[in-house]
Amino acid sequence: MAALISALRVVNKKIEDISITFIGARAANMNCAKYIMLAGANPEKMIMVDSKEILHKGRIELMQDTTKWNICKKTNKEGRTGNIKNALKKADVLLLYINLDLV
């Protein structure tokens, strides 16, 4: 969080304006997302990717998983789908928290 605030100061961008891509959708990135939103970032401009694809409203199989479904509803307003490559387009900030054992 502190690193993000500082990094944005260096590149002269405002937290409200930035697009953030999260790769990895487990506890670490979920909590990063939570605090980044609390610090003023716009959830609509956030995109999170799990082991399958981008989280979006069409991922109805995730409805049982409240944390992920919450992200599906809140983030990714433009409704992007697909792989990491799609998730990275136009991103100002990229947060990687991947379980490398799964790769």
Next chain:
Amino acid sequence: MAKDAIVFICANPIPEMWPWEAKEAGAKIVATGRSDFPNQMNNSPGFPAMFKGILDVGARSITDEMCITAARAISNYAEEKGLNEEYIIPTMGETEMFIQESVTVGLKAIDRGVARIKRSKEELKVLASSAIQKSQGITKIHLEKGFIQLPTE
């Protein structure tokens, strides 16, 4: 990615990609979880000082606002020292950062009414710095007397 991209490569100790790969791909600022690269993002600049501030004012709870205040305090300290692409976050060795952070968190808790003990900025500062000095002193003596060894590289 967008211009002046920021990349946080958080897997540790083996990052998802190497910082130089991210830089070559166009990232402006790269941070990792490792202490042997610039910009180590670690929870160690966060929680010790936060808890010191929280305990010194006997806070009943830790609010999200207090967490974000702590983050801003860390960033403010780095900004005072001069931010750049290779220095966005202070290291564990920068004692003054811990004191500032602890004081800021303590004052925030008082301000938001979750503190059971009211203390002034000066009092909090003395409490944080004396605790750190005490520990540093003990470590130094233990090293000198040979009770503990420096970690091997």
